[in-house]
Amino acid sequence: MKKLFLLLLLVFTLFANERDVIQAQILEKIFQNIEMHREIVLWSDNKNLLQEFEKSRRFRITDDCHQATLLVVQEKKNLLKETCKKAVFVLDYALLQEIPESFGSMFWKKGRPNVVLIESRTKQQNIKITEELKMYVEEKIW
Amino acid sequence: MVKRREFFIFFLLFLLGLFFVYTYGEITKAKAKVFESIEKHEIVQISDVLEKLQKRIVSHALAQNIKDLPTFFESKEHAKECEEILSMMLASDVKYAYILYKDDQEKFRFLLDASKTDKANFNQKFDVNTPEYKLLYTTKKPQIIKQQNVENLYITYLHPIIKDGEVVALFNIDFTTDIKAIILESIKPIETLFTLLAVFIVIFMAMTLIQIFHYFITRKKIFTDPLTKTFNRNYLEEISTILNLENYSLAMLDLDKFKLINDTYGHKAGDHILSNVSKIVKSSIRESDILIRYGGEEFLLLINNRENIKRDICERVRHNISKEKFVYDGNEINVTVSIGLHSNPSLEKNLQEAIKKADKMLYEAKKGGRNRIIVYDEKKESTDSSSSSSKDLAFVKEALDDDRVTCYYQPIYNHKTGEIFKYEALVRIIGEDGKIIPPYQFLPQIKHTNMHYKLTQRILALVFEKFKTNQKQVSINISFTDLNNHDIEETIVQALHADDHLASRVTFEILESDEVDDIELFKQKIQLLHSLKAKVSIDDFGSGYSNFKRIIDTEANYLKIDGSLIKNIHINSKDFKVVRSIVHFALQSNMQTIAEFVHSKEVYDKLLLLDIDYMQGYYIAEPKSELALNEELFHSSSS
Numbered sequence: 001m002k003k004l005f006l007l008l009l010l011v012f013t014l015f016a017n018e019r020d021v022i023q024a025q026i027l028e029k030i031f032q033n034i035e036m037h038r039e040i041v042l043w044s045d046n047k048n049l050l051q052e053f054e055k056s057r058r059f060r061i062t063d064d065c066h067q068a069t070l071l072v073v074q075e076k077k078n079l080l081k082e083t084c085k086k087a088v089f090v091l092d093y094a095l096l097q098e099i100p101e102s103f104g105s106m107f108w109k110k111g112r113p114n115v116v117l118i119e120s121r122t123k124q125q126n127i128k129i130t131e132e133l134k135m136y137v138e139e140k141i142w
Numbered sequence: 143m144v145k146r147r148e149f150f151i152f153f154l155l156f157l158l159g160l161f162f163v164y165t166y167g168e169i170t171k172a173k174a175k176v177f178e179s180i181e182k183h184e185i186v187q188i189s190d191v192l193e194k195l196q197k198r199i200v201s202h203a204l205a206q207n208i209k210d211l212p213t214f215f216e217s218k219e220h221a222k223e224c225e226e227i228l229s230m231m232l233a234s235d236v237k238y239a240y241i242l243y244k245d246d247q248e249k250f251r252f253l254l255d256a257s258k259t260d261k262a263n264f265n266q267k268f269d270v271n272t273p274e275y276k277l278l279y280t281t282k283k284p285q286i287i288k289q290q291n292v293e294n295l296y297i298t299y300l301h302p303i304i305k306d307g308e309v310v311a312l313f314n315i316d317f318t319t320d321i322k323a324i325i326l327e328s329i330k331p332i333e334t335l336f337t338l339l340a341v342f343i344v345i346f347m348a349m350t351l352i353q354i355f356h357y358f359i360t361r362k363k364i365f366t367d368p369l370t371k372t373f374n375r376n377y378l379e380e381i382s383t384i385l386n387l388e389n390y391s392l393a394m395l396d397l398d399k400f401k402l403i404n405d406t407y408g409h410k411a412g413d414h415i416l417s418n419v420s421k422i423v424k425s426s427i428r429e430s431d432i433l434i435r436y437g438g439e440e441f442l443l444l445i446n447n448r449e450n451i452k453r454d455i456c457e458r459v460r461h462n463i464s465k466e467k468f469v470y471d472g473n474e475i476n477v478t479v480s481i482g483l484h485s486n487p488s489l490e491k492n493l494q495e496a497i498k499k500a501d502k503m504l505y506e507a508k509k510g511g512r513n514r515i516i517v518y519d520e521k522k523e524s525t526d527s528s529s530s531s532s533k534d535l536a537f538v539k540e541a542l543d544d545d546r547v548t549c550y551y552q553p554i555y556n557h558k559t560g561e562i563f564k565y566e567a568l569v570r571i572i573g574e575d576g577k578i579i580p581p582y583q584f585l586p587q588i589k590h591t592n593m594h595y596k597l598t599q600r601i602l603a604l605v606f607e608k609f610k611t612n613q614k615q616v617s618i619n620i621s622f623t624d625l626n627n628h629d630i631e632e633t634i635v636q637a638l639h640a641d642d643h644l645a646s647r648v649t650f651e652i653l654e655s656d657e658v659d660d661i662e663l664f665k666q667k668i669q670l671l672h673s674l675k676a677k678v679s680i681d682d683f684g685s686g687y688s689n690f691k692r693i694i695d696t697e698a699n700y701l702k703i704d705g706s707l708i709k710n711i712h713i714n715s716k717d718f719k720v721v722r723s724i725v726h727f728a729l730q731s732n733m734q735t736i737a738e739f740v741h742s743k744e745v746y747d748k749l750l751l752l753d754i755d756y757m758q759g760y761y762i763a764e765p766k767s768e769l770a771l772n773e774e775l776f777h778s779s780s781s
Contacts, residue, residue, distance in 0.1 A: 093266070110238050110260055110316060111293025114269045135249065142251075142266040 019108075024052030026106055026113060027072065027089070031059060035128040036069060036087060043068030045078035046091065073099065087125050096141045103127055104136075116141075148357065152350040159343045166336050169329070176325060181286070184317065185299050188231060189284060192301040192313045195227055200305045211243055211303070211311050215253040215264065228256035231315065237294065238316040241303070242268060250275065253311055270314075278302050279309045294318050367435040369413055370420035375536075378434050378442065378493075385444070387488035387496060390432075391452040393443040394500040395423070395459065396592055398478045398512040400439035401599065402632055411470040412439075415477055419463055426458045437543050438596075442497065456481045456515045464513055478513035480504055482592075485517060494536060501591045508592060508627065538571070538584055538593050546572040547600050549608070550765035553775065554617065554736055554758045557746075561772050563756050564615030564649065567605045568765050569597065590623070598624045599633055606637045610644045614769060617649040619681060625652070625667040638674040645674050651681035651702060661692065668696045679736070684724060694731050700756075701728045705739030708759075712744040718752075725752050 027049070031040055043065040044050045049072060053061045062068050065080060073079050074091045076098050088102040096105050096118060103121040107114055115136040122129055122137075129137065203214045215221050228239045238257040242250045250270050252262040262268065274285035278300050289295040301313040365377035397403075397419060404412040416439060423433055423441065430446035443459070445452040460479055468475040482503025487496030503516040510516065541547050551565040571579040588594045598620065609616045624630050638645035650671055671678050679700035680693055684707050693701070703724055711717045721737070728735045737749050740759025749757055763770045763777075 108260075108293070109262060109266075109268060110240075110257070111289075111295050112268075112270060114267070116267060135247070136267075136269075138267055142263045 020046075020048040021052055022113070023091070023106065024049050024056070026115070028053070028056060028058050030089075030104070030106065030115060030117075030133065031070065033130040033133045034122075035130075037126055038069045041067060041069045042072060043070070044072035044074070046072065046074045049074075073102070087127060093141075101125075148350055148354045152347065152354065155343055155347045155350060159340070159347060162336060162340050162343060166333075166340065169332065169336065173325070173329060180325075181297060181317075184235065185284075185286065188236070188299060188315055189301060191227075191231060192315075195224070196301070196303040196313070198227075199224060199303060203305070211241075211253055211305075212251075212265065215241070221254055221264070224254055225256045228254065228313075229258070232256065232258060235296075235317055236315055237318040238314070240314050241311055242270070242314050243311040244279065274298075274300060275312075278312055282307075282309050289316075370416055370435050372420050372424070372441070373432065373434045375434065375436060378436075381432075382493045385493065387490070387493065389447055390444040390487060391447060392484045392487040392496050392500050393445060393452070393456050394436070394482045394497065394504040394592070395441040395443060395479050396481075396504055396508070397439040397463075398480055398508070399629060399632070400477075401629055403475060403477070405636065407470055407473060407475065411473070411475070414470045415468055415475060418466070418468055419477060419479070422462050422466055423459050426462045427455055431455065437539055440592075442500075452483065452485060453515070453517065456483050460513065460515060480507035480512045481515040482507055483515055483517045486520065489520065497536070498591060501593060504592045505590055505595070508595065508629075509623070512628070538588050538597060540574075541571045542593075542596055542600060544574075546574075547597065547604070548572055548767065549601060549604050550578075550767055551616070551769050552758060552765035553763045553770050554756045555762045555775060556756055557750065558755075562614075562770065562775070564617060564647075565769055566617040566651070566758065566765075567601065567619070569601050595624065595627050595630060598627075598630055602630070602633050602637070605648075606644065609647060610641060612769075613647070615647040615649065617651050617679060619651045619653070621653050622664055622667070625650075626663065631667075631670070634676075635670070635674065638676055642675055645676050649677040649679050649700065651679040651700075652696075652698075653681045661695075665695060668698070672697065680733075684720065690727065698733055700736055701731075701733045702736040702738055703754075708737050708739040708745060708749070709741060712742070712748040718748065721749075721754075722752055725754060729753065 031042075034040075039060065041060045041062055042050070042053055043062050044053075050061055050063075053059055065071060065086075069086060071079065071086055071088045072091065073088055073095065076095060079088070079099065085101065088099055090096060090099060090102045090105045091107060093105050093107045093109070093114070093116065096102050096116065101121075102118075103125055104115070104117040107116075115133075117129060117133060117137045118141060119137050119139055199211070199214070202220065203211065206214075208214045215224070224241070228241070231239045238255075238260070240255040240257060240262065241253040243253050245251055250268045252264060252266045252268055254264070255262045272287055274287045278285045279302075282302055282304060284302065285300040287298040287300070289297060296317045299313075299315040299317070301315070302309045303311040303313065365373055365380065367374040397415070400412065400415070403415055420433070420435070420441070423443070427433060427443065428446065430448060432444040434442040434444070436442040443456075445455050460481055463477055463479045466477070468477055482500040482505070484490075484496050484500040484503065487493070487500075490496040490499060499518050503518050507514050507516040548570050549567045550570050551567055553562040554564050554566060555561075556563040569581050569585070571584060573579050585594075585597075588597065602618065605616055605618055620630075638648065652668075668678055677699040678696065679702055680696065680698045681702050682704040683693070683701050684704040701724065703721055707717050707721050707724075711721060725735050734755040735753075736756040736758060737754045738758045740746050740749065740757045740761045742761050745759070746757065746761055761776070763775050
């Protein structure tokens with residue numbers, strides 16, 4: 001928990017200009033602390049983010065959203081209906097409302113990185129969250 | 143010694159650099175102060191508004207009996223009212239203004255967001271965890287967070303909302319960097335100027351440092367003789383102005399018969415000897431003594447007077463060199479050194495005068511048989527020195543080293559045959575400006591110094607070289623003291639013994655005016671020249687102290703009548719009579735006569751009346767660097 005916290009703090013203080021890089025690092029940290037019933041294979045409509053994931057080699061990535069197990073979505077229009085049944089992590093707090101399959105979000109609020117994980121949706125999608133992420137868990141979307 | 147100019151420039155640059163660093167520091171401090179005062183000003187203004195607003199919120203909540211703020215702000219009416227007030231703070235320098243509270247799980251959540259952009263929802267979680275947020279809850283006092291220019295944020299001001307003595311929420315005001323950017327922009331040219339100046343100064347300082355460094359590297363090369371690794375004359379010149387002669391004794395050292403070593407074993411052997419001798423000298427002296435290669439095989443030693451052991455040091459040097467067996471190419475070579483020591487050089491006018499005195503002692507040491515030390519005695523020499531001219535010895539030394547010593551040749555004319563009989567070699571020095579310097583400007587000054595020997599040796603070498611391949615005859619002036627010098631004697635013997643043809647064409651003109659204190663020795667030397675098949679001429683006859691008996695004893699081949707008797711012979715009947723007597727005497731003694739100083743037709747015609755054998759003078763031909771031809775005679779400007 002503290003590690004992610006420190007990372008968020010570090011981001012806010014030093015590396016704000018390298019948003020994509022930092023965003024990718026935070027997301028990787030989150031994904032390392034969640035457990036799905038299948039291996040995490042990432043797809044994203046944000047190609048910069050995907051490149052950062054590729055560089056770190058912590059997760060498998062794919063350009064084909066059908067082969068992915070976890071979709072990182074920046075804009076709703078990029079999300080194909082037939083793949084919506086897969087787990088979705090959004091990059092905008094408002095998308096949590098718009099995409100019911102999304103279980104969490106990482107977004108920038110007033111220049112600071114924020115993380116929200118929706119408890120009911122994680123349970124529904126059988127996604128387990130480690131202790132480190134507990135403080136980001138919300139019961140509902142405000 | 144030290145290149146002061148460079149150090150001065152470096153010091154100036156250093157000061158200038160310090161000044162700029164100081165000024166830059168002051169500007170930075172001033173900048174920080176400006177920002178601080180802006181911050182304070184902004185925060186004081188906002189703080190007042192927020193204080194009033196928090197009181198209003200709390201009083202409203204109490205008045206309506208609302209137990210907590212989330213409930214209060216859940217009411218759209220309350221939220222709208224507060225938002226309107228809070229949003230008034232939003233200006234060009236305030237980007238976000240919002241109210242946060244901490245829930246039971248210690249998570250911060252939005253109560254109200256009056257920001258115009260990036261608006262948060264009521265109760266939305268907000269991940270802020272900088273220590274100041276917690277500090278606000280514990281201290282119940284406003285906090286300021288300096289942001290690192292993140293997302294255009296400059297500082298964040300946190301103001302507590304206190305109810306019943308407890309912090310129940312906080313105002314969060316995010317200032318933008320816009321004002322800071324404007325200030326930074328306005329002072330940027332000054333900063334840039336200072337940065338550029340600082341860079342230039344650093345570059346100049348680096349260049350000066352490199353130059354100083356380069357100076358110290360090359361300094362050693364400039365002042366060190368590459369062969370002997372001792373100091374050279376450049377160093378002597380460098381220190382001459384600052385050298386306190388009161389602290390030193392001065393010794394001139396000259397290796398004995400060094401030319402013979404060079405001629406016998408070759409120059410490489412000579413270099414080997416010089417290199418090893420300098421090592422011995424260096425090991426025989428102290429750190430505080432200064433050894434300088436003065437030129438060729440000559441060294442100048444400045445002996446520190448710290449302890450009164452100057453004579454001991456000289457003796458140690460002499461002894462150590464003489465006991466050493468030098469070996470080169472399988473040959474064992476014995477080397478000795480003669481030393482002239484001046485114990486009180488500070489009594490002299492300058493360093494050059496002191497060197498001259500030491501050189502004179504060196505001359506005495508050589509004359510006395512070499513491998514010895516002669517110390518200058520002020521009392522004994524006081525009368526001599528007063529009459530001595532102070533022409534710089536270094537002048538001749540430099541000419542010898544720079545190969546600027548040359549010979550001019552004046553024809554000696556046989557008026558009976560109308561042909562040049564022979565040439566007289568006359569020394570000249572080519573000045574550094576290329577002008578020819580006549581001997582009277584330097585010869586008297588170096589008389590009785592070791593330099594005179596060296597000059598004579600050079601002349602002999604030049605003349606022998608020039609005449610060994612032609613059929614002409616040549617006369618060389620030489621003094622009795624020169625003949626007494628072993629090195630000169632060896633030079634003559636070596637050159638003429640091996641070349642009879644050359645020897646038969648050489649005449650040594652010995653100055654009659656020279657003091658000859660040892661008649662037997664003089665006769666021996668003349669005998670030696672005869673044995674080599676060279677001829678002997680008595681020069682300047684009639685000007686000195688010799689008597690007819692001595693002249694007859696020398697068995698000279700020629701008698702050159704002194705110019706003082708010739709130059710006025712056409713008008714002075716007494717001179718005419720004296721010259722006639724000399725000619726008669728020479729004829730009786732089986733010597734041929736030469737009249738010098740034949741400067742006019744009148745003199746020439748007058749001399750024709752006498753039975754003079756040969757004539758020489760500007761009327762006939764001036765001395766020239768090349769050998770004159772018969773047809774060039776009687777065409778000089780004086781004719």
